[in-house]
Each structure stands twice: as structure tokens, then as C-alpha cells.
Amino acid sequence: MTTTQADFLRALQTAIDSKTKPVGALGRIEQLAARIARIQHALKPVAETCRLTIFAGDHGMACHGVSAYPQDVTRQMVLNFLSGGAAANVFARTLGVDVQVIDCGVAGEPIRAPALRSCRIAAGTENAIERPAMDAGQCQAALANGRMIGLEGEHHAACFGEMGIGNTSSASLIAAKLLGAPVGDLVGRGTGLEPDGVSRKRALLENAALRTPDRLTATDALIEYGGFEIATMAGAMTSAAEAGKIVIVDGFIATVAALCARDLSPGCEQNFIYAHRSAEAGHTKVLEALGAEPLLDLDMRLGEGTGALLAWPLVKAAAAMLREMASFDSAGVSGPA
Numbered sequence: 001m002t003t004t005q006a007d008f009l010r011a012l013q014t015a016i017d018s019k020t021k022p023v024g025a026l027g028r029i030e031q032l033a034a035r036i037a038r039i040q041h042a043l044k045p046v047a048e049t050c051r052l053t054i055f056a057g058d059h060g061m062a063c064h065g066v067s068a069y070p071q072d073v074t075r076q077m078v079l080n081f082l083s084g085g086a087a088a089n090v091f092a093r094t095l096g097v098d099v100q101v102i103d104c105g106v107a108g109e110p111i112r113a114p115a116l117r118s119c120r121i122a123a124g125t126e127n128a129i130e131r132p133a134m135d136a137g138q139c140q141a142a143l144a145n146g147r148m149i150g151l152e153g154e155h156h157a158a159c160f161g162e163m164g165i166g167n168t169s170s171a172s173l174i175a176a177k178l179l180g181a182p183v184g185d186l187v188g189r190g191t192g193l194e195p196d197g198v199s200r201k202r203a204l205l206e207n208a209a210l211r212t213p214d215r216l217t218a219t220d221a222l223i224e225y226g227g228f229e230i231a232t233m234a235g236a237m238t239s240a241a242e243a244g245k246i247v248i249v250d251g252f253i254a255t256v257a258a259l260c261a262r263d264l265s266p267g268c269e270q271n272f273i274y275a276h277r278s279a280e281a282g283h284t285k286v287l288e289a290l291g292a293e294p295l296l297d298l299d300m301r302l303g304e305g306t307g308a309l310l311a312w313p314l315v316k317a318a319a320a321m322l323r324e325m326a327s328f329d330s331a332g333v334s335g336p337a
């Protein structure tokens, strides 16, 4: 740590402790405020604006029944996002957060809708149970699309969400290969498979994992197991972080994208704030590997950026605390006896 950095961290702790509250009384909000201050390298950080970007893409392996819902739901949900009816839209509206939706590779013909942005790589990935989900060029194109998207906008915070039937399977395989862990430990119910469905999913994914070495780089894991929406999100996370934005990481799938982003651009994870602990079984393992303790635990397992959105008010309030709260000196309040 450089002296300037050490000085900054000391000044930051002093600023937090001199606010008109017992030392430490705002608990984890104090740590959150400190994290935001470090991201912005400012003792009076600003987190007033936020945007949600939803990345959508389909997965060839959905044909194996790895999800409780049919593949068509990806496309149908994209239309639902565009007409403002999904949970993510409702939360975003409630919180004054703008939403943009990106087609990274939804199956079928391209959806023609003015509000939908196209960063389509193909009409869904290949069947990753049997063969690579995409080729190296497609992976690089998706990452580059993401990096471009992550740089856009002047908002202080970025929430990233996803939609893609089958993408908990994709995320489990990617996480397994980045962590060198058995994929069976990272398999969960996704959209709500019953126990026999989870067993089938586990067997399929264990089989798919055998195709490749135990450990892969993020790029190779994305090539092998997909999806276009996860690769695009990972690219966006790296560049948004490098541009100084606060990146609010959603649930299981977004956390796996964050794991890829960390591998692709080491250091970018300094800007990540983990929103919530998803009920999806593998999430806790991936969070542990990242040393992350998320802000919320609401038993949610939806994705779309819904958890990230619910954490946004905490991020906003934590920054405002540091920026606006009076100190013992300025308010004439007596400090500890």
C-alpha cells in the first residue's frame, strides 16, 4: 500500500468515525460507504444515479430439459421487459432506475423492437453438453460488446441482470471450471426443478464437465459453456469497473460473470458490491471463493438484476451518509466520554 493510499484510508476511517453516531453504529453501512469511497477515491462519494442493463441470450443445452421452463420464455421475457412488466422493471421503476435490454443471442429470428438493443452473436449458443457453446471469435465479440456497453453512460452505479433459460446450468459449469470445483457441488434448482429434475441436471452437467480439463481460463470456460449474455455481462463488468463505476453484482449468474470479469481483468473486482445471496445452491460457494459477503439475503432466485436493484438504495444511502452526515464538530455534538 502506498503512503497516499494509507493516508486516504486513515482519513476515510476518521471521517466515518467523526459522524454524529456512536462509533460503528451504522454497522455494515459504514463498510459499504468505505468501499464506495475507495472506488471513487473520494471522502465525499456520490452515488445518485444507477442504470440496469439486462443481457438476454439462449442456451443450446436447454433442449436437454435442464430448466423447469421452455426456451421460448427467454424471448417472451424480453418482450415483457420491453413492455415494463417484469419484476426487474417494477423494482427499477420504484427506485427511479433506467433499464436497457440487450439481445446478446436470443433463439429464433431477431426481435424487432425499437427499444431492444441488438448485440446478437447468434440465435442461441450451441448445445454445450456435447460441444463448445461458441467459438473463440464469438466469445471475443461478446466480450467486446460488453466492454463497449460498460463504458456507456454517466451513471454512478451499474446493475447488470440477465435472462436466458438454461443459464444456471451454464453458470454452474463456468464456475466449476474457474474454481476447479466439482460441478455437482454448484448445481441447483434454477427456475424450480424438483429433486429428480435436479439429479438429471447434475448428471448432464457432470457429463458436460468431462469434455474439458478441470480448470479453464474465463475465456475458455465461456467458449465451452456459454452463454452470450454471460460473456457480454462479464465484459461490461470489467469496463464499467475500469471506468470507475460502482458495479452492483446480482445473484448466481451475475456473480459467475463477476468471477469471469476478475479473471479477465484482475483488479476490476475492487469496484464490485455483492447485492444478495441467491437461494440458488451454487451461489454461496462462488461468493465464498470471491471472499464476498453480500448485503441482502431474501431467499430470492430470479436474476434479471432484481437483487442488485434492491441493494441500490443501500448503496445510495451509504454514500449519502458519508457525504452529508454532520460530524461531532460541525453539529456541536459531544463525542465519546
Ligand SMILES: Cc1cc2ncn([C@H]3O[C@H](COP(=O)(O)O)[C@@H](O)[C@H]3O)c2cc1C
Pocket: 066, 067, 068, 069, 073, 077, 162, 163, 164, 165, 166, 167, 168, 169, 189, 190, 191, 192, 302, 303, 304
Ligand atoms: C418467467 C421467468 C422469468 C425469469 N426471469 C429470470 N429468470 C431466471 O431463470 C433462468 C435461469 O434458470 P434456469 O437455468 O432454470 O433456466 C434465467 O433466465 C434467469 O434470468 C426467469 C425464469 C422464468 C421462467
Ligand SMILES: O=C(O)c1cccnc1
Pocket: 168, 190, 191, 250, 251, 252, 253, 254, 278, 279, 280, 283, 300, 301, 302, 303, 304
Ligand atoms: O441467482 C440467480 O441469478 C438466479 C437463480 C435462479 C434462476 N435464475 C437466476
